[in-house]
Amino acid sequence: MDWGMRNRMARIIKPSTGRTVMLAVDHGYFLGPTTGLENVGRAVKDLLPYADALALTRGILRHDINPHIDTPIILRISGGTSILSEELLNEGITTSMKEAIRLNVSGVAFSITVGAKWERNTILGLSQVVDEAEEHGIPTLAVIAVGKDMVRDARYLSLAGRIAAEHGARIVKTYYCEPGFDKVIDTCPVPVVIAGGKKIPEKEALEMAYKALQAGAVGVDMGRNIFQSEHPVAMIKAIKEVVHNNATAKEAYEFFESESKEKKVKA
Numbered sequence: 001m002d003w004g005m006r007n008r009m010a011r012i013i014k015p016s017t018g019r020t021v022m023l024a025v026d027h028g029y030f031l032g033p034t035t036g037l038e039n040v041g042r043a044v045k046d047l048l049p050y051a052d053a054l055a056l057t058r059g060i061l062r063h064d065i066n067p068h069i070d071t072p073i074i075l076r077i078s079g080g081t082s083i084l085s086e087e088l089l090n091e092g093i094t095t096s097m098k099e100a101i102r103l104n105v106s107g108v109a110f111s112i113t114v115g116a117k118w119e120r121n122t123i124l125g126l127s128q129v130v131d132e133a134e135e136h137g138i139p140t141l142a143v144i145a146v147g148k149d150m151v152r153d154a155r156y157l158s159l160a161g162r163i164a165a166e167h168g169a170r171i172v173k174t175y176y177c178e179p180g181f182d183k184v185i186d187t188c189p190v191p192v193v194i195a196g197g198k199k200i201p202e203k204e205a206l207e208m209a210y211k212a213l214q215a216g217a218v219g220v221d222m223g224r225n226i227f228q229s230e231h232p233v234a235m236i237k238a239i240k241e242v243v244h245n246n247a248t249a250k251e252a253y254e255f256f257e258s259e260s261k262e263k264k265v266k267a
């Protein structure tokens with residue numbers, strides 16, 4: 001691996017633990033102003049110090065994020081459909097590699113929809129992105145299984161994750177599943193991170209993250225379960241405990257509770 005690629009990968013996946021907490025705030029590119037992200041700048045301001053990387057689109061990066069930050073950026077470069085479309089996630093390339101370089105990103109993210117009518121477009125799109133990104137030493141993170149009505153079982157996630165890696169993704173983002181998440185990890189030759197999915201109680205989200213890490217995921221690329229929490233800072237800090245400090249789910253939840261109580265007392 002060339003120096004530039006290794007450096008960017010090391011900015012995303014921390015060499016000290018081999019793990020990462022990515023904060024995902026890219027939902028607006030197909031959901032619009034989703035709950036908690038009505039104003040992304042405000043939503044992420046207090047979370048940024050705890051995020052190992054920030055996943056978002058170029059529009060929000062330019063308008064809402066201070067260019068002085070040192071947080072590595074994973075730029076969402078797929079899109080083209082909205083939640084209103086029957087063809088949700090029939091995505092193409094929305095942002096050029098030249099633009100990604102101009103924005104000094106550490107990685108680019110592209111979704112594939114394995115099993116959808118338009119899977120060919122998205123898989124070929126991923127290949128094109130990988131070709132261009134590799135030329136500049138930029139890792140591609142492939143997002144699998146985001147969308148309505150997806151069967152998110154181990155069989156499907158192994159298939160889609162493996163296809164993403166075979167086409168050159170350096171990191172795969174998937175959902176956690178039970179049973180069989182260890183199979184998803186085992187059959188994917190590149191590091192795997194999990195998305196959080198819909199908001200669930202903090203205790204359950206921490207348990208999910210814990211189990212995913214135990215199975216071999218290198219971290220999370222989590223959005224709603226952080227920014228839609230009543231205590232988003234306490235939540236990202238608790239996730240960090242699981243990811244970087246090997247906290248159990250119980251320890252992390254206790255940490256979350258004490259951090260959120262402290263916040264209430266201060267307020």
Ligand code: 5RP
Pocket residue numbers: 024025026027055143146195196197198221222223224225
């Ligand atoms: C949207 C995405 C999101 O970044 C991903 O789903 C992670 O966010 P969440 O934890 O809210 O599921 O890829 O396409």
